[in-house]
Amino acid sequence: MTNTNAVPNDTPATPPAATPGYSDVAKQALTALETIASLVPNSPARQNILISYVRRRQAVKRQLIAGAVTTVVATPSLQSLLDPVQTTDTLAFDDAFRPVYDRMKAVLQELRLELEARYAKAGEDALTVYSTAKRMATRPDNPQLGSHVLTMKPAAATHKGRKRKTATAVPPVAGSPAPAAPMAPVTPTAHSAPAEESPAKQS
Numbered sequence: 431m432t433n434t435n436a437v438p439n440d441t442p443a444t445p446p447a448a449t450p451g452y453s454d455v456a457k458q459a460l461t462a463l464e465t466i467a468s469l470v471p472n473s474p475a476r477q478n479i480l481i482s483y484v485r486r487r488q489a490v491k492r493q494l495i496a497g498a499v500t501t502v503v504a505t506p507s508l509q510s511l512l513d514p515v516q517t518t519d520t521l522a523f524d525d526a527f528r529p530v531y532d533r534m535k536a537v538l539q540e541l542r543l544e545l546e547a548r549y550a551k552a553g554e555d556a557l558t559v560y561s562t563a564k565r566m567a568t569r570p571d572n573p574q575l576g577s578h579v580l581t582m583k584p585a586a587a588t589h590k591g592r593k594r595k596t597a598t599a600v601p602p603v604a605g606s607p608a609p610a611a612p613m614a615p616v617t618p619t620a621h622s623a624p625a626e627e628s629p630a631k632q633s
Contacts, residue, residue, distance in 0.1 A: 466534070470527070475520075495521065560586045 499517050502508045560582045567575035 466530070471523075492521070492524075556582075557586070 495517060498512055499514045499521075502512045503514050560579070563575050563582075564579050566572045567579050
C-alpha cells in the first residue's frame with residue numbers, strides 16, 4: 431500500500447542554467463569600452479578645473495565661440511584673450527566626439543532600462559512566490575516549504591511597507607497682539623452713583 435503521509439524529498443533543487451553567452455558578450459562590450467576610452471584624448475584643460483565652472487560654461491553658444499576666434503584672428507590686440515588655434519581644435523574635437531558621446535549615453539540608458547526591467551520582473555515574481563509559499567507552508571501537505579521560506583525570509587523582510595512618518599505639527603507663528611478696541615463710553619443710569627463734584631463746587 432502506498433504511504434500517502436510520506437514527506438517529499440527535501441533535496442535542494444538545482445536552479446535552471448542561465449542563457450549561455452552573457453558573460454562572453456559582456457567581456458566583449460567591456461573590451462570595446464576600453465578601446466573607446468583609450469581613443470579619447472586627455473587634454474590639459476581637464477587638469478585642476480572645477481566641475482561647477484565647467485557646467486556653467488556649457489551655456490555659451492558655439493556661434494559665439496566661432497565668432498570670437500574670427501574676431502581675435504582679425505584683431506591682433508585681442509590675441510592675449512583667446513588662443514585661436516587651441517579654440518579651433520576644441521570645436522573640431524566637439525564636432526567629432528559629440529556624436530560618440532550621444533550614442534554612448536543612449537546605449538547606457540538602454541542598458542539601464544534592460545537591467546532594471548528584467549530585475550523588476552524577477553523581483554515581483556520572487557515576492558509573489560515568497561508570499562504564496564509562506565501561506566502554503568502552514569499546510570500539512572507542504573512540509574518542505576518551511577525551510578525555503580526561512581531561507582527567503584531575511585531578504586524579504588527588507589521589502590515590508592515602510593511606516594509613514596507622522597507629520598510634526600508646526601506651531602503657529604506668534605504675531606504682535608492686536609490693538610485693543612476702544613471701549614464705548616458708559617451712559618449713566620438712574621441707579622448710577624453721582625459723579626464727584628469738582629473742587630470749586632465743594633467750597
